[in-house]
Amino acid sequence: xxxTWFHRLASPPHIYRTAARLTPWFAWPAALLIVAxxxxxxxxxxxxxxxxxxxxxxxxxxxxxxxxxLVYTIMAVAGGIGLIWRMKVAHAVAAAAAxxxxxxxxxxxxxGSLWGKPMWGTYWxxxxxxxxxxxxxxxxxxxxxxxxxxxxLQRADRxxxxxAVVGVINVPIxxxxxxxxxxxxxxxxxxxxxxPTMPPSMLVPLLLMFLGFTLFFAxxxxxxxxxxxxxxxxxxxxxxxxxxx
Amino acid sequence: xxxxxxxxxxxAGAGFARDSHPSAWSVARLMLERDLRLAFRKAxxxxxxxxxxxxxxxxxxxxxxxxxxxxRHIASGxxxxxxxxxxxxxxxxxxxxxxxxxxxxxxxxSGRALTGLLSAKTAAHxxxxxxxxxxxxxxxxxxxxxxxxxxxxxxxxxTLGTVTLSLLGAVGAALTLGVRRAGALLSxxxxxxxxxxxxxxxxxxxxxxxxEPYGAPLxxxxxxxxxxxxxxxxxxxxxxxxxxx
Numbered sequence: 001x002x003x004t005w006f007h008r009l010a011s012p013p014h015i016y017r018t019a020a021r022l023t024p025w026f027a028w029p030a031a032l033l034i035v036a037x038x039x040x041x042x043x044x045x046x047x048x049x050x051x052x053x054x055x056x057x058x059x060x061x062x063x064x065x066x067x068x069x070l071v072y073t074i075m076a077v078a079g080g081i082g083l084i085w086r087m088k089v090a091h092a093v094a095a096a097a098a099x100x101x102x103x104x105x106x107x108x109x110x111x112g113s114l115w116g117k118p119m120w121g122t123y124w125x126x127x128x129x130x131x132x133x134x135x136x137x138x139x140x141x142x143x144x145x146x147x148x149x150x151x152x153l154q155r156a157d158r159x160x161x162x163x164a165v166v167g168v169i170n171v172p173i174x175x176x177x178x179x180x181x182x183x184x185x186x187x188x189x190x191x192x193x194x195x196p197t198m199p200p201s202m203l204v205p206l207l208l209m210f211l212g213f214t215l216f217f218a219x220x221x222x223x224x225x226x227x228x229x230x231x232x233x234x235x236x237x238x239x240x241x242x243x244x245x
Numbered sequence: 246x247x248x249x250x251x252x253x254x255x256x257a258g259a260g261f262a263r264d265s266h267p268s269a270w271s272v273a274r275l276m277l278e279r280d281l282r283l284a285f286r287k288a289x290x291x292x293x294x295x296x297x298x299x300x301x302x303x304x305x306x307x308x309x310x311x312x313x314x315x316x317r318h319i320a321s322g323x324x325x326x327x328x329x330x331x332x333x334x335x336x337x338x339x340x341x342x343x344x345x346x347x348x349x350x351x352x353x354x355s356g357r358a359l360t361g362l363l364s365a366k367t368a369a370h371x372x373x374x375x376x377x378x379x380x381x382x383x384x385x386x387x388x389x390x391x392x393x394x395x396x397x398x399x400x401x402x403x404t405l406g407t408v409t410l411s412l413l414g415a416v417g418a419a420l421t422l423g424v425r426r427a428g429a430l431l432s433x434x435x436x437x438x439x440x441x442x443x444x445x446x447x448x449x450x451x452x453x454x455x456x457e458p459y460g461a462p463l464x465x466x467x468x469x470x471x472x473x474x475x476x477x478x479x480x481x482x483x484x485x486x487x488x489x490x
């Protein structure tokens with residue numbers, strides 16, 4: 001009885017309508033939080049005594065980096081659910097999430113290198129965090145490449161789910177090996193993002209941005225999920241009724 | 246169920262009685278023998294990755310400098326990048342023939358644990374491609390001006406590293422079984438996962454060249470290999486089943 005909500009998640013029309021209903025509940029708070037966070041971060045927060053105004057890019061950079069990892073994890077968990085319980089909707093979630101995660105990873109790389117220009121004097125440093133983001137980006141590309149390599153949707157779903165699970169086990173290993181590699185080859189690079197003592201006027205906008213970006217991701221995921229469900233069920237009866245064809 | 250399968254025929258050929266239920270070990274040994282015998286009948290497949298390895302290491306002196314004193318500094322990177330690339334090249338032979346003539350299907354239907362069978366297959370692949378590569382790496386190192394005291398370290402690190410590369414490669418090759426012309430995709434899937442091997446392997450090599458103790462990265466390489474042995478066959482078996490469905 002208590003599990004009916006879980007079983008209903010497996011029903012594409014139910015998911016399609018629920019996603020439509022939920023989207024504004026994520027989209028509007030996301031918009032408000034991001035606007036508030038941007039005002040707080042770009043105008044109200046004081047400039048950093050070392051980095052000046054350049055640190056402000058972290059208000060985009062850090063939430064993107066957080067989401068790049070979160071989305072990969074979600075993809076792997078959804079893929080695992082899809083493999084174990086053969087839930088088609090879970091695969092649709094993973095398929096819908098991958099390009100969003102890849103975009104956040106790209107945004108992290110771009111903002112990181114933009115921040116690097118004034119700080120390091122160069123757009124690219126083989127900094128451990130940027131390097132592991134780059135490798136994460138390749139993992140996303142591989143995932144999407146594998147997904148698109150199959151004609152058969154079911155096979156694509158399940159093969160890419162295996163890849164995502166293998167990848168998510170490897171992400172920490174890759175990250176720590178890159179950190180280890182970096183500690184051998186360079187002196188400690190400039191610490192950024194995650195100073196132990198950040199005044200509230202800087203920290204609060206950052207937290208708002210974290211929450212806002214996460215909700216934004218949820219809203220985009222729901223929209224893309226609806227598209228994915230429609231595409232997968234395009235020959236089903238309820239879809240034809242839904243779109244009034 | 247398993248009656249009449251290739252595996253059964255092989256078992257019978259190897260002197261097992263029809264209903265003797267041979268142990269997993271004897272089946273694994275049988276598979277190992279079969280793969281080795283088949284490979285030695287097509288020796289060109291064995292030689293090609295090695296020739297490729299030699300060719301890639303030759304490119305660097307030609308492209309950068311013939312001075313051994315300068316080549317010595319980049320030798321560890323050259324050796325490991327070349328080893329990674331040639332192990333990728335060798336992956337094509339891992340499952341392709343068996344998938345084409347239906348042998349892999351028979352394995353999946355044999356009622357025996359596919360993980361065990363694929364472990365044996367991966368072991369054979371490592372013996373045929375990883376081990377020769379490890380034996381050849383010290384020769385290439387000498388050509389790059391590496392002093393002879395570093396050769397045992399290079400042999401050990403490439404030996405351990407190629408184990409993990411074979412295991413990761415088995416997962417990648419199994420995932421792309423159903424994909425035509427999977428070469429570029431396979432490298433996109435496998436290379437990011439192989440980064441830790443590259444980092445620890447190249448570092449062990451570099452320490453060996455400098456005459457410093459290289460035990461720590463070697464232990465980490467061994468840890469990666471053990472970790473891969475426990476999990477990679479599971480993922481490879483799941484991927485093979487997906488592609489055979």
